[in-house]
Amino acid sequence: MQIRSARFDSGWRLSETHTMKPVRVRFAPSPTGYLHVGGARTALFNWFYARQQGGSFVLRMEDTDAARNTDAARQTIFEGLRWLGLDPDEGPEQGGLFGPYSQSERQPIYAATIAELKASGVLYPCFCPRERLASLRTTQEATRQPFRYDRACRAVSAADAASRIAAGEVPAWRLRVPEGKTVLDDLVRGEITVEHADIEDIILVRGDGTPIYNLAVVIDDHSMGITHVLRGEDHLTNCFKQIIIFKAMGWEVPRYGHLPLILGPAGEGKLSKRKHPEAALEHYQARDYHPEAFINWLALIGWSFDDKTELMTRAELVERFSIGRINKSGARLNIEKLASISGDYIRRMPLAEVLPRVRQHLVKAGLVAEPLSAAAEAQVAAIAAAEHERLKAFGDIVEFSRWVFAAQPTMEEKALKNLKKDAANAAMLRDWAATLADPLPLTADMEAAAREFCTARGIGFGVFVHPVRAALTGRTAGPPLFDCARILGAVRCRERLLRGADLAASEPA
RNA sequence: GGCCCCGUCGUCUAGCCAGGUCUAGGACAUCAGGUUUUCAUCCUGGUAACACGGGUUCAAAUCCCGUCGGGGUCACCA
Known part of the structure; x- marks a missing residue:
């Protein structure tokens, strides 16, 4: 089968794969304490693709930074995915043949590759103290030079390095970027070429022997048999470093597709939780938008089916999704559109299904106490019926019905x-x-x-x-x-x- | 600053690869009107965009170049 970019759908250009191997995609979040909407969309697109292609959707925790790795943070991700209805085929919770699925547990797997990379000279030891690195940066900034490591330690001979290590010095290990250039045939952006002269000899292995993100992903993506990597555009520059490592190891490089970023409401950079509460999935879970509406809306950020169709079921999305129709430009969140779609979905639900969702919010808000008397149940049912068509999200019921439960209503x-x-x-x-x-x-x-x-x-x-x-x-x-x-x-x-x-x-x- | 990516209504987008059918389509928002005891729903209609400048061509939103603008990335973070 021929390798080609699938940037445009033309019916007869059916292939987005370049091998006949079963599709294996992954979602690899870092447990930072919340699930970012952009991450949720990445997960969604990967899931669509896996389901459509009959492939596997793998969840992998990128938790090599132990300081941030808490169980609560992991749970947030699991729960977020559950709310979205994205079930991993393999992951920390469900296991699988390619485990373990948390990087923190994969150190033994990394060791062999690191040894091989050191032996082949792809990695070289860097003895530069951090202070030197810092001052180098400062100088480069001041003189408007590119901020890049000056490769000083490439000059250290193997013998010197060995004796310094023997003497107790602990080097970090850098990637020896070869001469030449790397061409990425991106699934969404087409061909992108970067000269190796513009790529830094980044540190890949810490002094303590553990791999840095860029190395760990490569080893994991390879050892987990990942065929397609759909991730945010913020990884685009990383991609070239990763491809260099793949090639150095002689491994087959997966297909990459870099998704456009989700921007702040004013288009000011990517969404950050600090500045935008709507960056975190919990924000939507708390108001409890209709989950099917939510994924419908999310799917429409950076992707479209055609010039008219917007409301689609999960099954339709799986069927119609295509990498070739993913946009290249960043998108801002249109929360009002989410509200509109969600309201639409809720209005189409039978009242009998709305009732328990709404009831649960009233209980949670302490407006009614469980167990409910028959009269209270009837009252809740009446409220649900009365407010049904006004709900944009199930949680709206709480503010909508406060007047009922107060001793006397607050006068607007x-x-x-x-x-x-x-x-x-x-x-x-x-x-x-x-x-x-x-x-x-x-x-x-x-x-x-x-x-x-x-x-x-x-x-x-x-x-x-x-x-x-x-x-x-x-x-x-x-x-x-x-x-x-x-x-x-x-x-x-x-x-x-x-x-x-x-x-x-x-x-x- | 280097490198990389991107640029169609306020917002999300269709159209761009294979230039004419585009007086640029849809959705959300907004405005006006209708239905209605309010809101909501529903119905009808309106305002609103090809960043700019060159070039190629009989013909450019579509192809090429440049400018401008926005974004990403440059940690012993992920």
């Missing part, structure tokens, strides 16, 4: 205004309260009665509705008025109407 300014708008409002509220039967009639009957009530008083329905809504909910927006009334029940309606009457009659502050 506009609601208070509606209450005081007419001098006759206080009397109207009291009079209507007096007409209320317990239990309250069905909404249609209540409305009919209310309209008659208005006609009898010679007022328009609108004059009635706004103050009543204010008294009942303290808000100006919400479900149909009589639904609100029934959620509260006759007794609480009366209480609120009377209090509303008092507020309406009180002097403006």
